Amino acid sequence: MxxxxxxxxxxxxxxxxxxxxxxxxxxxxxxxxxxxIAVAPQLSDIRYIAENVEIPxxxxxxxxxxxxxxxxxxxxxxxxxxxxVGSLINHSEHRLRLDIVEELIQKLSTLGxxxxxxxxxxxxxxxxxxxxxxxxxxxxxxxIGSGVSISDAQPEIIEGAVRAVKDVGxxxxxxxxxxxxxxxxxxxAIELGAEGVLVASGVVKxxxxxxxxxxxxxxxxxx
Amino acid sequence: MxxxxxxxxxxxxxxxxxxxxxxxxxxxxxxxxxxxIAVAPQLSDIRYIAENVEIPxxxxxxxxxxxxxxxxxxxxxxxxxxxxVGSLINHSEHRLRLDIVEELIQKLSTLGxxxxxxxxxxxxxxxxxxxxxxxxxxxxxxxIGSGVSISDAQPEIIEGAVRAVKDVGxxxxxxxxxxxxxxxxxxxAIELGAEGVLVASGVVKxxxxxxxxxxxxxxxxxx
Amino acid sequence: MxxxxxxxxxxxxxxxxxxxxxxxxxxxxxxxxxxxIAVAPQLSDIRYIAENVEIPxxxxxxxxxxxxxxxxxxxxxxxxxxxxVGSLINHSEHRLRLDIVEELIQKLSTLGxxxxxxxxxxxxxxxxxxxxxxxxxxxxxxxIGSGVSISDAQPEIIEGAVRAVKDVGxxxxxxxxxxxxxxxxxxxAIELGAEGVLVASGVVKxxxxxxxxxxxxxxxxxx
Amino acid sequence: MxxxxxxxxxxxxxxxxxxxxxxxxxxxxxxxxxxxIAVAPQLSDIRYIAENVEIPxxxxxxxxxxxxxxxxxxxxxxxxxxxxVGSLINHSEHRLRLDIVEELIQKLSTLGxxxxxxxxxxxxxxxxxxxxxxxxxxxxxxxIGSGVSISDAQPEIIEGAVRAVKDVGxxxxxxxxxxxxxxxxxxxAIELGAEGVLVASGVVKxxxxxxxxxxxxxxxxxx
Numbered sequence: 001m002x003x004x005x006x007x008x009x010x011x012x013x014x015x016x017x018x019x020x021x022x023x024x025x026x027x028x029x030x031x032x033x034x035x036x037i038a039v040a041p042q043l044s045d046i047r048y049i050a051e052n053v054e055i056p057x058x059x060x061x062x063x064x065x066x067x068x069x070x071x072x073x074x075x076x077x078x079x080x081x082x083x084x085v086g087s088l089i090n091h092s093e094h095r096l097r098l099d100i101v102e103e104l105i106q107k108l109s110t111l112g113x114x115x116x117x118x119x120x121x122x123x124x125x126x127x128x129x130x131x132x133x134x135x136x137x138x139x140x141x142x143x144i145g146s147g148v149s150i151s152d153a154q155p156e157i158i159e160g161a162v163r164a165v166k167d168v169g170x171x172x173x174x175x176x177x178x179x180x181x182x183x184x185x186x187x188x189a190i191e192l193g194a195e196g197v198l199v200a201s202g203v204v205k206x207x208x209x210x211x212x213x214x215x216x217x218x219x220x221x222x223x
Numbered sequence: 224m225x226x227x228x229x230x231x232x233x234x235x236x237x238x239x240x241x242x243x244x245x246x247x248x249x250x251x252x253x254x255x256x257x258x259x260i261a262v263a264p265q266l267s268d269i270r271y272i273a274e275n276v277e278i279p280x281x282x283x284x285x286x287x288x289x290x291x292x293x294x295x296x297x298x299x300x301x302x303x304x305x306x307x308v309g310s311l312i313n314h315s316e317h318r319l320r321l322d323i324v325e326e327l328i329q330k331l332s333t334l335g336x337x338x339x340x341x342x343x344x345x346x347x348x349x350x351x352x353x354x355x356x357x358x359x360x361x362x363x364x365x366x367i368g369s370g371v372s373i374s375d376a377q378p379e380i381i382e383g384a385v386r387a388v389k390d391v392g393x394x395x396x397x398x399x400x401x402x403x404x405x406x407x408x409x410x411x412a413i414e415l416g417a418e419g420v421l422v423a424s425g426v427v428k429x430x431x432x433x434x435x436x437x438x439x440x441x442x443x444x445x446x
Numbered sequence: 447m448x449x450x451x452x453x454x455x456x457x458x459x460x461x462x463x464x465x466x467x468x469x470x471x472x473x474x475x476x477x478x479x480x481x482x483i484a485v486a487p488q489l490s491d492i493r494y495i496a497e498n499v500e501i502p503x504x505x506x507x508x509x510x511x512x513x514x515x516x517x518x519x520x521x522x523x524x525x526x527x528x529x530x531v532g533s534l535i536n537h538s539e540h541r542l543r544l545d546i547v548e549e550l551i552q553k554l555s556t557l558g559x560x561x562x563x564x565x566x567x568x569x570x571x572x573x574x575x576x577x578x579x580x581x582x583x584x585x586x587x588x589x590i591g592s593g594v595s596i597s598d599a600q601p602e603i604i605e606g607a608v609r610a611v612k613d614v615g616x617x618x619x620x621x622x623x624x625x626x627x628x629x630x631x632x633x634x635a636i637e638l639g640a641e642g643v644l645v646a647s648g649v650v651k652x653x654x655x656x657x658x659x660x661x662x663x664x665x666x667x668x669x
Numbered sequence: 670m671x672x673x674x675x676x677x678x679x680x681x682x683x684x685x686x687x688x689x690x691x692x693x694x695x696x697x698x699x700x701x702x703x704x705x706i707a708v709a710p711q712l713s714d715i716r717y718i719a720e721n722v723e724i725p726x727x728x729x730x731x732x733x734x735x736x737x738x739x740x741x742x743x744x745x746x747x748x749x750x751x752x753x754v755g756s757l758i759n760h761s762e763h764r765l766r767l768d769i770v771e772e773l774i775q776k777l778s779t780l781g782x783x784x785x786x787x788x789x790x791x792x793x794x795x796x797x798x799x800x801x802x803x804x805x806x807x808x809x810x811x812x813i814g815s816g817v818s819i820s821d822a823q824p825e826i827i828e829g830a831v832r833a834v835k836d837v838g839x840x841x842x843x844x845x846x847x848x849x850x851x852x853x854x855x856x857x858a859i860e861l862g863a864e865g866v867l868v869a870s871g872v873v874k875x876x877x878x879x880x881x882x883x884x885x886x887x888x889x890x891x892x
Binding site for chain 3: 680682683684685688689690709711712713714715716717728729730734736737738739740741742743744746747748750751757760761762763813814869870
């Protein structure tokens, strides 16, 4: 199971609508729409979803620890065992230390897991690209959950991020997120150079998530 | 599923020997010895163990968040959905802010979950008891993983903790841990006023965990 | 220089009106009104104020470190050298781990410095009292900077905190804060059992801080 | 007062030998050797040293806050008022979040202050260079305080860091540190492309700091 671009990645966050049985149902909806939609459920739901749904599953967070005495932290090896293909790192709601981000990218890579590292602006996107993750995902914090799409509100940020990655000599695909709810948001993001989108409330809190997923996927996933 | 005292609580930490399939096997060993042994596996293993093994399962950590936008944090409601009876809080390897410890005790209680709050010395045990958790578990950090038992090295700390809890007018059962590996450690702890023990490496890294569990349980669990 | 009760403690926070030269001017205003008003300026202003103004000076924060390799942290011994009488600990805007709060109270005590530990509700006030600081200061976070006084909005919290401290068998004087701006707030707080108040914006951002200080002091400081 | 390269920057950390009056004496020793030696004393000593010693003074840490309600944090504007020329950021003993490092570089720049951002390896050096600080200072954590110099133990890291900065298209001078105690360490570092060194215990804990400073300066500071 790998992640293909253009990518649609659904972050379940800790929404009630995406916890436990509902997380499983949402993952099934994703699979129904396309086996290429990736999902990031909560840790306690990861193993069950990874075992029962044929789509790429990511963790929302992982800690830079090795096996041993680290009560309550998230072991990369445990994620691997649970069946994920990778992990979000440094999400806007869970920022990490610079040295830890770098360490995590290495650790995941060693385990054959992919890193999707989030950034908040063009400059930090460049810095993250210099760390060579598998993906960098730019999400302006002020637009997250706003209902206003990054593609509409700040298209120049997507273009700028793509250029900044090139400027540091990296070949890291750029994803973008924040406020993504419509197919047109995805279309525009891809035209601006992004290779996929992160969505959360736009799908999770939709009346009909499957309908939204279909629309997003129709623009992202070439048949 | 509830926790009965005297309690034996096995913290799986992030040991390789207690991750994924091995976590499940270890939980089965516990169940075989006694259905009253409680276990605290990693988050990604919790649901599977809770569904398949008839023993009390706790989380190793939980975050003071409500459902919503909290990527990568541990939602109390998600733990409940996964089948835990409660959670460790403020473990030596995962200390928390004072106000967060209090908030977590309340949140878990509201959800019908039990809180096992760890402390590092007699004074902090008293403070935690004042927050009225379901259990307070004293573990002198310098003895954790040392192979030297708290019962042997610092019996006065167990007695002191039990007295300190009374002195603040609380009726919170005191557990103790750090270096516990033998039945005699449990016996002595209970004689000193503790109502159970926390064990980790002493069981998880034992050549024959089941044998160790049997010995511990023989002193803790009255038939 | 020691702190006498009833106490008026002015937290300078990081307000522009209380930074650098303005911090010094404000400390002078306090001294003019009463040499018993305590102030908590920023770290970079502490030494100068302590050397030039005859009032008790506290730090706003201190770290649980010993002399050595701790770049960028606040050494208790350095505070002592700079002339403070003590430090705020665990302020609403700077919460700390439970074990660290305890460690800090001990460290300061060993150095002959006083600890003023902040709490957010009645339960955490009890827990902090069990740690035996020199003062516990309850400040409901939702009222801080609100302009609505704790004495008016939640008098039961002041009474409850005073009672809770007794209930854990401690003799720790209770201060209160949040929204304190008027002499009547101080008067009522003292009637309810508090032994002083914490003020910040009510003084720092006042058009005429000296006038406000005079009013507050007239109720708190018995001649 | 600005920082010239090749630079010798003395980090006082929280050593007893560099606290309070002793910090002042050490700063005077630096000034005596060369007015171009930069020092990073503790916050409570910064203003006094900046006012009385004619050498560039840096803070050891600064927080990404604006004036207001941030009790116990380090306001960039307060540092400026205290007379610093800049601040260390992200020191090995005080690592920061990636987004915070970027925010701090911007904030300091806006205030006319210089940023010296620390890194732990070649890859993070590249990432930090992409954030365009005034300096990036590589210090392999395992060598800090070891007495073994980075110039001796890992010369390839200095060269690699210098190259990595160029590879991301940045013109950020590279400093290096960890274990630096001798003039030869400085000489070699500069030959390898570094534009200065960070020293701490090598100077602070020396029997005769002035002698060490003279030796270091003789290699770094061209007359």
